[in-house]
Amino acid sequence: MESDIALVYAREEPPRRWDAAVFLAGPTPRSPGVASWRPDAVAEIRRRWRGPGRLAVFVPEDRHGRYPDYTGQVEWEERCLHMSDEVIFWVPREPATLPAFTTNVEWGMWHDSGRAVFGAPPEAPGNRYLLHYAAKHGVPAAEDLAGTVAAALDRIGAGASRTGGEREVPLLLWRDEVFQTWYAGQRDAGNVLLGARAVFRFGVCWGLHVRVHVAAEGRAKENEIVIGRPDVSAVVLHRRRAALDETEVVLVREFRSPCAAGFVRELPGGSGAGGPVRRALAEVAEETGLALAPERLRAHGARQPNATMSAHRAHLFSAEVTGEELERLRASGPHGVAADGERTYVEVLPYGRIRRERLVDWANLGMITEVLLDAG
Known part of the structure; x- marks a missing residue:
């Protein structure tokens, strides 16, 4: 033929x-x-x-x-x-x-x-x-x-069938898992992709300018930017105390360029090979030095940490640590993957101080709060 x-x-x-x-x-x-x-x-x-x-x-x-x-x-x-x-x-x-x-x-x-x-x-x-x-x-x-x-x-290769606005999504993004997860959600809502333009691609991250017909409102939404990157796993390592504000939480501090102060405090976590659990265990080991058995992790589900802009999800886990582990964590470091230029410092801080002194961003505060308020 x-x-x-x-x-x-x-x-x-x-x-x-x-x-x-x-x-x-x-x-x-x-x-x-x-x-x-x-x-x-x-x-x-x-x-x-x-x-x-x-x-x-x-x-x-x-x-x-x-x-x-x-x-x-x-x-x-x-x-x-x-x-x-x-x-x-x-x-x-x-x-x-x-x-x-x-x-x-x-x-x-x-x-x-x-x-x-x-x-x-x-x-x-x-x-x-x-x-x-x-x-x-x-x-x-x-x-x-x-x-x-x-x-x-x-x-x-064989390409991929695209029609209408889908044609404007190049194959290198169309084949991306995060893009397909985002687009499946749009289709499930009855929305139609009217057009798109790739605005950047850097490593595993990408940006797409999209025009979408919003079924629930019967209108086209212009000038939307979707940023994609692989899903991340984040882990709330904590030791409960009688008072919520005294519960101790393990954070990692490292230099991140977007942070106005240069250094950011965040939960151990990141993206990489394997499923969410495997990523969670690997990131805890790399960034804190603590080796956890899989059965110690408790899953709290996945949500987008910045749904107004980024399509990726954060898979949230938690693990209670012992007093001995907490002391080892306080004395450890620095950690990180030297080949990636990563250097992390462990900090163990009470929840009340984290909240009052605004030591983490809203996404990290929300994930910490979700775990500490979940008494199940």
Whole structure:
């Protein structure tokens, strides 16, 4: 069966559904005597695409070979670049006929996006700087057009079916577990994703600007930002006293850039490999030096710690510690994972002081209070 490939030329409207989308970025001929490289790229895509669904290919040239005056061209390219799962840069630069000045600008915008591949013939001049940044940011690179196309399609794999506003969520975010958890909640509420734009991606964190039709209100909500990161586990280590305010709680203090004072006090916790329990035990060991058996943990459920902005959840656990453990914790430290630049200091403080002196943020105070007021 012939592959389902939808070619979308300059200023044409993209299809309403696809499983993957690529943009053919690179120099464009400006006169009839200069041949375009893009027909060969399209032929190579047709030869290699084996996905079960539709692949949209954005071709920023006029379908009928005309040379546009750029009316609407820049806006169309910007829109389609953001909708693409992979941006295929092929730069057969020729200073006289294919100078690729615009390509240099686009490369600067997309080289660190996580969805660009770069290719250029070895003899093409003026690409050393571009290749430097391809290597620096781990961008797949090739010296022929076939290898460049293959690098993009290999990362796409089978793609994922998306329609409407879903098309504007690139695969590298669509496949993210936190995004899918957030989006499942939106769908369960009857809401519709009208549009999206990835605004940043840094390591395992990402930001998405979304437009959503809110079913319960019958309106579209604009200008919403969703930040995603892996779920975290947090543990309230405590030793109960007769009075609630005297109950002692184990905190870790470490430098965190967003904190106005530089150092923040928080519960032992974080994200990492494994399920919530495994993460909880690992974080306690790394940040306090205390090795806990799994059966000592009590689960208190999961909630979003900042539901107005971040989609991730905090899985809350607690464990009562002995007097001996408390003394060892007071005398221990510093801790942390040196390879990650993490350095934590253990502090054991009474709940009343934590609350009165505003020693933790609202999210941590809420988690501590939830545990200490839960007498079950």
